[in-house]
Amino acid sequence: MQWRGRRQSDNIEDRRGMSSGGGGGGFRLPTGGRGGGIGIGGLVVILLISWALGINPLTLLSGGDISGDGGGTQQTTGTRPQGQSSDETTAFVRTVLAETEDTWTKIFSASNETYEKPTLVLFGGQVRSACGTASAASGPFYCPVDRKVYLDTDFFRELDKRFGASGDFAQAYVIAHEVGHHVQNLTGVLPEFNRQRQSMGETEANKMSVKVELQADCYAGIWGKSTQQKGILEAGDLEEALNAAHQIGDDTLQKKSQGYVVPDSFNHGTSAQRAEWFKRGFQSGRLEDCDTFSADI
16 A cells, blocks of 8 residues: 555544543444444444454444443543654554545535544553543444544554454555444434434344444445545555455454354454455445445345
8 A cells, every 4th residue: 555655634642651541332343352443332242262342333343332322521631742643653544544534525525515524543552532441452443422533553463463464455444444433423324323222132233233334344445445546555455455354254253262153243244244345335436335224234
């Protein structure tokens, strides 16, 4: 991925080295931790070893708490000064976030709507959000209450070493997926899911969560299509993203952690589904082709 030398987003909060506390949830990537992810609910699925997948919109990628009702008012002890990043990883995150901003601003503008850009919070170890407190073990997540994406960049190493998903475009896919949850929040998908899940049983809520997560994967694919059109992608980038989607599928994670799968507990989708919906968005680049709620999933 040819990301160096491109615009970097200023919508970053660097809380690394800051102390925080609290409790809560959000929408996450299934990584084997419990906590906030997409920030839509609080459904949990056992993933890797002692990791548990939270069933909220965020859980799609990082597996965490889908509730998004918020865990109380959160305050940080401070953030580092903003400005251009001083290390390559931060520069990469800023650049990918900027690319998502450009992509979704253009798409929203085509419908005469304004895209409200999310803030991405970099943290280390533990972080407090409006959806509650989460640890790095939970993986990246989106909190719909404060409209922020949370990322411990050490997760990129986990993505490579623990999940076998290497490459910068695999990392970019993770960020784009969480931003996809932000798009869902802006369009009303997450609020509606959070409303409906109040009257759902766990199995039914899990099925709905899968649709939310797969749509975020499809939205990540739309962003990927945009980068391809700009000539940013390099040979092998698409394969990196598809491999990442495969490695964090519910079935693959459960097989690794317990040797068998429990379909009713899936809340992000199978490896095949995640790769399929990312590819669908990548191939078409159209929002209408990401309607997971009308699909037979």
